[in-house]
Amino acid sequence: MAKKVIFFWVFLAFASEQVFSQPDQFIFNGFHGSANNNMSLTGVADISNNGLLCLTNTTSRVSGHAFYSSPFRFKNSNESKVSSFSTAFVFATVPEYPKLGGHGLAFVLSPSKQLSGSPSQYLGLLKANENGNSSDHIFAVEFDTVKDLEFGDIDDNHVGVNLNSMRSIASASAAYFLKNSTKKELLLGSGRQIQAWIDYDSPKNRLDDSMFVGFSASTGLLASSHYILGWSFNMSGEAQSLSLSSLPSLPRPKQNHTVLTLCLTFAAVVVIMSIVFVSFYLVRKFKGSDVIEAWELEIGPHRFSYQELKKATRGFSDKELLGFGGFGRVYKGTLPSTNTQVAVKRISHESKQGLREFVSEIATIGRLRHRNMVPLLGWCRCRGDLLIVYDYMPNGSLDKYLFDEPKRVLSWDERFRIIKGVASGLLYLHEEWEQTVIHRDIKAGNVLLDSDLNGRLGDFGLAKLYEHGSNPSTTKVVGTLGYLAPELTKTGKPTMATDVFAFGALLLEVACGRKPIEPKALPEELILVDWVWEQWQSGAALEVVDPKLNCDFDEVEAIVVIKLGLMCSNNEPDARPTMRQLVRYLEGEVLLPEVVPSPGGYDSKKGHGSGCTGTGATRFEDFVHSYPNSSHFDDKVGTYSPTYEDGDVDIEAGSRSTTPISISGSGNDR
Incomplete structure (x- = not known):
């Protein structure tokens, strides 16, 4: 609805010398076509395609x-009478906010028509420094x-008459009147179409000369x-009213999509986060799910759930870490x-120990039952994680009590009991179970101690099974440097004799408190078995006993352990005793041979063969002379102590002697 506002004012005289002729009236229902040609635009003013005159933008x-x-x-130079005029126009003010x-x-x-006024409150009419000129x-x-x-504006919604100044000489709040003369407020900045009329009463005789008519905004x-x-303008009568329906339409107000944008953005973020969360949950659930395959049903030990073991170890926390090695970590x-x-x-x-070795380990020790072996309680396979659950051995591994600065010094009696326990466990593996089991990684780090310091053989990750009386298949060389029998690098075949060789290294390190290979030792003491053999030949065998015992040990038992260690370390597999013979020797059931062949197959002092090499090699059974012995050994009390810092060196190589051997530090497996 058009709103009609009528103003009457007195116009001051202006000086001008323009002489021209012009029409008395015009009407523009929009500013397209010829109306466009009759308008002069400056500043940011523009006419849109639909004929809308845009004085400003945002x-x-x-x-x-x-x-x-x-x-x-407005005034003829020869006459004093000023022409009247009337104008009507439809405008709209649309605030950005x-x-x-x-x-x-x-x-x-x-x-x-070239105004250079300032913007803002000056409406583009006057410059700030010329206001009132x-x-x-x-x-x-x-x-x-x-x-x-x-x-001096009266309010923020008014109409005023200005003469050479932005201070109005007359003003009133914008309003219109109904037919019953009721006054209604009119909001100029409402963004709606408003039609205004301005009439000049010529009898007042206030206008002078000629002027341009138009609009200004800022x-x-x-x-x-x-x-x-x-816009309509008339110099000779009332300006024609404008029909709003025939005028160009205002551009549609820019819809405030802020709320919609925020809502859509929030919804999109929620959807994306939900998808990510659900995907993450499904992946974790799928990864953490226990997928049982057919071959797993044939495995005897109890199968734990992954979540149960994760909870038991507090999410496999580093605080629960007992040790780690080449095959992984133990918690x-x-x-x-x-x-x-x-x-x-x-x-x-x-880990080098993959699924096949994992299955071998649980399938093997899951059915093994012996007091000197770490019992397997169960297992779990969850996608990439392979887990084996053992009975917890509170005293850790034997190497922690032998080398460097141990937790405490084991007495000789405790050491001898541990040796006999490990020997008993190996005898069970080699001869007393339904199949022959080759451990392949016997060392102090794989001997665990229970609460009573009994030795228990653990870590069957490299164990090899075959039927009694058959030959093991050729395989790659695996084990720990210093415990590997020399024939392994030639044949690649693990046998009971290779386990016996490693057990011999264990016997010597328990008796001497040293590792099989000691890089920090003197050159002549670098290889433990060579050093012990030299001392044995010189008649000073007891000098190799761990000095941390302070000579508090059973000399007879010490000689037995050292002697058996040398016998097991023989380079010839056939010259080594079997585990059954070793158990009987340790239990004092049979006498030991008096002569000990050289571990290397020759006598370094005498310079001749010991009869343990070549075609004329003397077999272990040929040594019948006894060493002073008894049916049992008296227990002696002693102490012992070293910590294990330097990791063992694991070896893995091909089955042939021409294959290079790779050496890597594996640390403790427990």
Whole structure:
């Protein structure tokens, strides 16, 4: 609905010398076509494609002017009478932010159509330093939407009459009247179409000479778009009213999509996060699920759930780590259901011990039952994680009590009991179980001690099974440097004799408190078995006994252990005793041979063969002379102590002697 606002004012005289002829009236229902040619635009003013005159846009601190291209003569030079005029126009002020508003516009009479006024509160009419200068000859009717105290504005929604100044000589709040003369407030910045009429009463005789008629508008920090939809002007009567239906339409207000954008963004983020969360959950659930394959049903030991073992080890926390080696890490755990302490061996993804060795280990020790072997409680396979659950051995591995600075010094009695226990366990593996089991990695680090310091053989990750009386298949060389029998690098075949060789190294390191290979020792003491053999030949065998015992040991038992260690370390497999013979020797059931052949197959002092090599080699059974012995050994009390810092060196190589041997530090397996 059009709103009609009528103003009457007195216009001051202006000086001008323009002489021309012009039409008395015009009407523009939009500014396309010929109307476009009759308008002069400056600043940011523009005419849209649909004929809408846009004085400003939402750009801050700009001005726009639009004048009828030809001036009108308001006073004839030969007459004193001033011509009357009437004008009507439809405008709209659309603030960028409706709640904050912006500056307004003005209908202008000016001697020039090139205005250079300032933006913001000056509406593009006057410069800030020229406000109130009578030489400007500017007459305007402002439709202002900002209350500027500097100019004495009555409010932020008013119409005022200005003469050469932004301070209005007359103003009133914008309003319109109903037919019953009821006054209604009119919001100039509502963004709606408003039709205004301005009539000049010529009898007042206030206008002079000729001037340009048009509009001016500006923006400040807060911008508004100012539009003129139609305009009529008449010098000889009342200006024709404009039909709103025939005028160009205002551009659709820019919809505030902030809320919608935020809602859509939030919804998208929620959806994406939900997808990520669900995917992560499904992957974790799928990865953490226990997938049982057919071959797993044939394995005897109890199968734990992955979540149960994860909870038992507190998520495989580093604080629960007992040790690690080439095959992975071992964690201490407590089963929540029974409150039983366990050791969980978690085989790493990069471990050389893959699924095949894992299956071999659990299939083997799952059926083995012996008091001197670490009992297997169960196992778990969860995708990439392979886990074996053992009974927890509170005293850890034997190497922690032998080398460097041990937890405490084991007495000779404790050492001898551990040796006999390990020998008994190996005899069970070699001869007493339904199949022959070759351990292939006997060393102090794989002998675990229970609460009573009994030795228990553990870590069957390299174990090899074959039927009694048959030959083991050729395989790659695996084990720990210093415990490997020399024939392994030639044949690659693990046998009971290769286990016996490793057991011999264990006997010597328990008796001497030294590793089979000691890089920090003197050159003549580098290889333990060579050094012990030299001392044996020189008659000083007891000098090799661990000095941490402070000579508190059973000399007879010590000689037995050293002698058996040398016999087991013979380079010839056939010259080594069997585990059954070793157990009988250790139990004192049979006498030991008096003569000990050289471990290397020759006597380094005498320079001749010992009869243990070549075709004329003397077999172990040929040594019948006894060493002083008894049916049992008296227990002696002693002490012992070293810590294990340097890791053992694991070896893995091909089955032939021409294949290179790779050496890598593996550390403790427990």
